[in-house]
Amino acid sequence: MISTSRTPWDIHPDLTEDRLAIVARILAETRNEEVKRTVDPHAVAWGLGCMAFNRCKVAIERAEFMHGTWLRVLDHSNGLVFTIGEVPARFLKGDPDHPNPKALAVRHAEVRQMHFAEFDSPEVHLWRFLIDTDVNGRAIKVHFVGLSETGSTVSHWEWTYREAVVPITRSAKARGEALKLGRPAVKPKQGGKDDRSNEGGISA
Numbered sequence: 408m409i410s411t412s413r414t415p416w417d418i419h420p421d422l423t424e425d426r427l428a429i430v431a432r433i434l435a436e437t438r439n440e441e442v443k444r445t446v447d448p449h450a451v452a453w454g455l456g457c458m459a460f461n462r463c464k465v466a467i468e469r470a471e472f473m474h475g476t477w478l479r480v481l482d483h484s485n486g487l488v489f490t491i492g493e494v495p496a497r498f499l500k501g502d503p504d505h506p507n508p509k510a511l512a513v514r515h516a517e518v519r520q521m522h523f524a525e526f527d528s529p530e531v532h533l534w535r536f537l538i539d540t541d542v543n544g545r546a547i548k549v550h551f552v553g554l555s556e557t558g559s560t561v562s563h564w565e566w567t568y569r570e571a572v573v574p575i576t577r578s579a580k581a582r583g584e585a586l587k588l589g590r591p592a593v594k595p596k597q598g599g600k601d602d603r604s605n606e607g608g609i610s611a
Contacts, residue, residue, distance in 0.1 A: 413562045415562050426492075431566035433466050434498055437466040464487050503565075510537065537551075
């Protein structure tokens with residue numbers, strides 16, 4: 408169990424919670440959309456993982472157009488590297504308590520960018536978004552961790568995925584409420600037998 412109490416923004420001011428939450432939501436929602444899209448519920452985990460990774464990669468690349476003031480992609484290859492402010496980061500599926508060895512792999516673009524970023528904690532070697540999934544492959548949490556060269560966690564932040572709730576506004580029209588009509592006015596019929604005989608303008 409991760410015991411560190413240091414948050415990412417304690418170590419670098421560019422790693423704000425709002426920014427981390429935006430990236431975490433993009434990763435979780437994109438992965439879960441891919442899981443829903445999978446026709447075969449027993450699809451090989453490897454195949455699902457590859458498709459989910461590719462879609463998340465594209466989603467991050469697209470997000471650069473919206474959040475380009477602080478989100479920038481440095482490496483568009485399958486080893487996608489992007490920055491949050493000055494800080495380089497990568498993402499992958501994994502457990503923060505037992506990071507996948509792949510999490511420690513460092514890309515050239517990452518090393519170069521780390522020289523430009525100034526950290527309050529020099530022991531941080533790299534930053535990773537780790538997508539925690541359930542047995543069906545759905546993202547349930549996203550962790551952002553700062554790892555040392557040996558793989559120990561120096562900093563940790565956690566975001567929990569929750570399904571978006573779409574508010575439903577009710578209106579009389581939407582509910583299909585019946586239109587209330589007043590009681591019809593009943594008036595006594597005017598005239599008698601003689602009047603009926605004159606209908607059509609025919610005189611007696």
